[in-house]
Amino acid sequence: MEKLTFDSVSAGDPLPEIVRTVDQETFWKFAVASFDYNPVHCDQKWVETARPFTLTTTVGHGMMTASFMTDVVLAWMLPTVLTIRKASVKFTFPVMPGWTVTSRGTVAEKHVIAKGKNFVVLHVEAVNQDGMKVGLSEFSVAFPD
């Protein structure tokens, strides 16, 4: 695979799209991986009455959605390991079992400073199968060159 360099990147470049279909198994496995066993993600019976999101179904972890959006950045850069300096994510709607989440983004800004200080800002969003936005994020990624 071609090595990602600062010169090879332009503002406006699209990032790879990541598509993930999730179900309750996905939420349970993410709970184990993250140690976040909040019943809103794991316990359908509890959610039916407790309704933290006013919904009567379990929902995916916000950090699962954050992972999907981060994966757009990782799919773009790996196996080149660039330095993600900052990440900021917002969740605009919870993800429900059976949904297909598409994460996509662009190189929003290219900051041409000096060798070793150059960086880009990436904007990534996640939408469900109906195009409803479920997450928004911004990443600052530094280049060595």
Next chain:
Amino acid sequence: MDQKEFEKYFCTDKHREFSTDFFSDAEAYEVWEEIDFSNLAEVEGENTFTITADDARFFAEASLFSHPMMTDEGYARQSDYGRLFIHPIFITSIIFWCVGTKGRGNWIRTPGARNPGQSCIFHEYLQVGETIHIKMKPHDRFIKRGKYYLQYKVDLYNQDNVLKVETFTTLILPRDREGIRKFLRGERGLDD
């Protein structure tokens, strides 16, 4: 959901050791209206986390992104990076593990808590073999559109006390202890 139900997914000792029950210690959880903002002293988490290749691999697979840089040590060793790359969102696992159940920051375990979004600053990527500890302190508490937000600054350090990641960990919580108790009873504990 019973811990036994999760056991089929467990693959590390940490998975087996960690309590999946967010209800049992809930009376000890910090509550939005009771956080003492006159005491901003930084405190350490209850536990430390030594990162293994299995931890990194399992997290990548659970987040449905099995890139060999994160799952295949042989492949990763051949890369310019020279070692496994740990998914940046793995910091979530570290924080839940390190916070523990009894002390400050345990509000992140509140049943019914909602995640509005997070932000972090990475100083260095985490690495397999590092032992991470956290330091945390209250950072902000605010009300927005009828929701009660609590934010802690939670920072991750390695065994040499090198700052690895700064996070601003934020959740929407029940305002008071009765809100938590409602959730424990399976009733809605949020006002909005």
